[in-house]
Amino acid sequence: MLEIIHLEIIQELDKQKSLTKAAETLCLSQSALSHTIKKLEQQLGVALWVRDGRYLRLTQAGLYLLSLSSRILPQLNHAEMMIQQYAEGKAGNLRIGLECYPCYQWLLKVVSPYLEAWPNIDIDVKQKFKFGGLDALENYEIDLLVTPDPIFKEDLLFQPVFDYEQILVVGKNHPLKDKKYIQPTDLLNEILITYPVPADRLDIYSQFLIPAGIVPHQHKTIETTDIILQMVESHRGVTALPLWLVKENMKQFKIAPVRLGKHGISKHIHVGIRKKDQELSYIQSFIDQAMAVELYG
Numbered sequence: 001m002l003e004i005i006h007l008e009i010i011q012e013l014d015k016q017k018s019l020t021k022a023a024e025t026l027c028l029s030q031s032a033l034s035h036t037i038k039k040l041e042q043q044l045g046v047a048l049w050v051r052d053g054r055y056l057r058l059t060q061a062g063l064y065l066l067s068l069s070s071r072i073l074p075q076l077n078h079a080e081m082m083i084q085q086y087a088e089g090k091a092g093n094l095r096i097g098l099e100c101y102p103c104y105q106w107l108l109k110v111v112s113p114y115l116e117a118w119p120n121i122d123i124d125v126k127q128k129f130k131f132g133g134l135d136a137l138e139n140y141e142i143d144l145l146v147t148p149d150p151i152f153k154e155d156l157l158f159q160p161v162f163d164y165e166q167i168l169v170v171g172k173n174h175p176l177k178d179k180k181y182i183q184p185t186d187l188l189n190e191i192l193i194t195y196p197v198p199a200d201r202l203d204i205y206s207q208f209l210i211p212a213g214i215v216p217h218q219h220k221t222i223e224t225t226d227i228i229l230q231m232v233e234s235h236r237g238v239t240a241l242p243l244w245l246v247k248e249n250m251k252q253f254k255i256a257p258v259r260l261g262k263h264g265i266s267k268h269i270h271v272g273i274r275k276k277d278q279e280l281s282y283i284q285s286f287i288d289q290a291m292a293v294e295l296y297g
Contacts, residue, residue: 001040001043001044002040004073005026005036006040007069007073008026008069009033009036010048010065010066010069012025013037013049013056014066017056018055018056019056037049047059047061048062048065092120092121092122093121093122093124094121094123094144094282094283095124095126095141095143096123096125096126096142096145096146097126097127097133097136097137097142097146098125098126098127099133099145099147099149100147100148100269101197101225102225102241102242103148105225105245105248106162106244106245106269107146109293110286113289114285114286117289118282121282126141126142133145133147133272134153134272137156137272137273138156138274143274144273144283144286145272145273146269146270146271147269147270147272148268148269148270150270150272155274155275156274156275157272157278158270158271159270159271159272159273160268161270161271161291162268162269162290162293163266163267164243164269165259165264165265166240166241166242166260166267167240167241167242167246167257167258167264168204168239168257169232169240169241169246169256169257170255170258171232171234171254171255171256172233172254172255172256174235174238176238176258177256180259181259181260182258182260182261183261184212184214185212187209187238188214188215188217189217190217190218190237190238191218191220191236191238192219192220192238192240193220193222193231193232193236193237193238193239194220194222195221195222195223195228196223199219203267204260204265207265208261225241225245228241229249229252229253229255232255233253233254233255240260243257271287271290
């Protein structure tokens with residue numbers, strides 16, 4: 001019964017105090033405006049305005065609708081603007097999935113300038129998957145997947161955003177710290193500390209230990225990077241991390257990097273998206289920002 005045009009008419013009638021001027025502002029004929037209000041008054045059973053000399057004056061019912069219009073119309077205008085921005089890819093919620101524990105610190109470097117550039121885009125980060133990141137991307141649970149281990153599929157697109165070297169991290173006084181590189185056998189008597197990820201998805205296992213048939217003396221898992229590095233600093237074990245992350249933490253912790261094998265372990269972080277989303281400007285902008293971030297090592 002009550003429509004947006006009714007609220008717009010009431011607002012203009014109060015502002016212009018004239019039926020003619022209100023009709024001109026709303027691009028309506030005077031008769032159409034008058035007919036619209038009379039029909040609404042008949043439906044509501046109450047007068048909304050009366051003539052007061054040369055001007056129009058809203059009744060109490062009209063003033064109530066005026067108050068209503070001042071609250072609702074700005075919200076509707078804002079809603080139209082936001083919907084337009086959604087349509088143009090300038091607003092929305094970017095849901096990011098992380099399959100890389102240390103990548104959280106890298107992500108912070110990306111998010112800050114990205115949020116500044118896209119004030120109407122919100123970011124939601126899902127770090128601890130209870131589901132596969134790939135499935136989450138395909139099932140629209142996330143919009144973007146950060147992973148060191150992309151699986152290329154027809155409907156997905158993976159873009160490499162930065163390269164890094166995976167290295168062993170030891171305490172400053174550890175016997176291995178002065179080696180140019182270590183062999184798998186050097187870890188036979190070590191406590192290896194890693195993030196709580198299956199061993200077959202850890203590079204130090206899949207690319208270094210397992211091919212050599214070597215198992216470390218003990219394997220412990222810890223979720224937090226700072227605690228892992230504190231354990232390494234205290235000679236409670238060794239760990240494997242990206243070189244850039246180690247260099248960023250060498251001022252805070254007494255640790256040293258050692259190459260894994262003569263040629264090292266080279267890795268690439270990829271950002272995966274659905275191919276149908278690659279034209280969305282706010283997603284492409286995130287990838288561009290990710291590629292522009294400078295890291296150590």
